[in-house]
Structures are given as C-alpha cells and as structure tokens.
Amino acid sequence: MHSDSTNSGAIELGQHRRLADLRLMQNVAAGDRDAKRSLADRLVHRTFRVAAAILRHPADAEDGAQQALVAIFEAAAGFRAESGVERWADRIAARTCIELARRRRRRWGHQSDSVAMESLAAPAYVNAVSDSIRGDVGEYLDRVSLAQREVLVLKYVLGYSIDEIATLLDTSPNTIKDRLLRGRQEVRRHILREQRGGFLRGVRS
Numbered sequence: 001m002h003s004d005s006t007n008s009g010a011i012e013l014g015q016h017r018r019l020a021d022l023r024l025m026q027n028v029a030a031g032d033r034d035a036k037r038s039l040a041d042r043l044v045h046r047t048f049r050v051a052a053a054i055l056r057h058p059a060d061a062e063d064g065a066q067q068a069l070v071a072i073f074e075a076a077a078g079f080r081a082e083s084g085v086e087r088w089a090d091r092i093a094a095r096t097c098i099e100l101a102r103r104r105r106r107r108w109g110h111q112s113d114s115v116a117m118e119s120l121a122a123p124a125y126v127n128a129v130s131d132s133i134r135g136d137v138g139e140y141l142d143r144v145s146l147a148q149r150e151v152l153v154l155k156y157v158l159g160y161s162i163d164e165i166a167t168l169l170d171t172s173p174n175t176i177k178d179r180l181l182r183g184r185q186e187v188r189r190h191i192l193r194e195q196r197g198g199f200l201r202g203v204r205s
Contacts, residue, residue: 036073039073050097051064054150060100064097075092098150098169144187152187
C-alpha cells in the first residue's frame with residue numbers, strides 16, 4: 001500500500017511539473033517577459049555548459065549560449081512536454097552551437113573550431129586508456145574531425161544516446177556509431193603516441 005501511494009504521488013508530481021513547464025513555455029511563446037526571464041534564469045548555466053562543450057573559447061561559448069537562448073525562446077511554441085524543459089532545451093542549444101561551430105569552421109578553418117573540455121570531466125574511454133594523460137582532453141579532441149568531436153561531446157559530455165544524437169544531427173544511428181568508433185580510435189591513437197614520446201624522452205634524458 002505504501003509503495004502504491006508513493007508511486008502515485010511521484011506520478012502526480014511528474015504530471016504537475018509537466019503542466020507547469022507547458023504553461024511556462026506557452027507564456028514564453030506569448031511574449032511574457034516574466035516567463036522569459038524565469039526560463040533564462042533556469043537555463044542560462046546549463047546552456048552555457050552545452051556551448052562550452054562544443055565551442056572552445058569562453059567568448060565563443062558566451063556567444064553560442066546567447067544564440068541558443070534566443071533559439072529556445074523562438075521554439076517555445078513547439079514545446080510539447082514530452083521531455084523536461086532542460087532536456088528539450090539541450091537539444092536546441094546543441095544544434096545551435098554545432099551550426100555556429102560549422103559556420104566558423106567554414107569561415108576561419110579548423111583551428112578556430114574546437115571542443116572546450118578543460119573544465120569538464122574526462123570521458124570514460126579516455127580514462128580507460130591511461131591514468132596519467134598529459135595535457136587536457138580538449139587537446140586530443142582538437143585533433144579529430146568536427147563530425148567526430150560533435151558526437152564524442154554529445155555522447156560522453158552531454159549524455160545523449162545514439163538514437164538521440166542521430167535525431168539531433170539528422171543522420172542514421174549507424175553513422176553515429178561509426179563516428180564514435182573512429183573518434184575514439186583517433187583520440188586513443190594521439191594519447192598513446194604522446195605517451196610513447198614522453199617515455200622515449202625520459203629514457204634519453
């Protein structure tokens with residue numbers, strides 16, 4: 001009995017939250033300033049984290065986060081409460097920042113478009129390679145293609161599933177799996193190469 005009442009309470013709480021989120025987004029779509037301010041306060045740090053995971057420099061991340069918030073406001077009318085506001089906003093922020101990274105890459109070339117990972121935990125597959133990696137994870141991800149970095153960040157930093165990434169990037173799950181595999185192999189190759197170089201330098205000295 002107690003378990004049933006607990007489950008019922010959790011379901012009611014979830015429904016209440018979904019309705020509250022839906023009302024908030026409807027108000028945002030209607031142009032309500034208080035609702036926009038409330039949503040911005042709720043999402044600003046999370047959106048910046050998404051932007052920082054995809055764009056390298058703090059100034060770029062701030063620009064990406066601002067553009068993402070604008071895109072979230074503009075998409076508010078399409079919110080259907082099928083997932084929480086945060087998860088829904090993450091997808092928009094990721095799409096916005098990925099597109100910004102691609103535009104800048106086309107304009108300035110590969111080096112101006114990298115993944116900022118310095119302030120984020122290292123992905124599990126990197127930790128599995130070595131407990132003593134030299135440099136930060138971002139230095140290794142800088143050396144793989146933009147397409148590979150996108151899926152590595154979405155999977156290992158933002159926690160998206162293969163199917164979610166495929167939907168986000170408008171491609172097939174098999175393509176995402178291939179990019180993840182190749183991206184992991186490239187990162188691993190660069191890490192092992194640097195470790196071998198460090199070992200040889202230590203022997204020679």
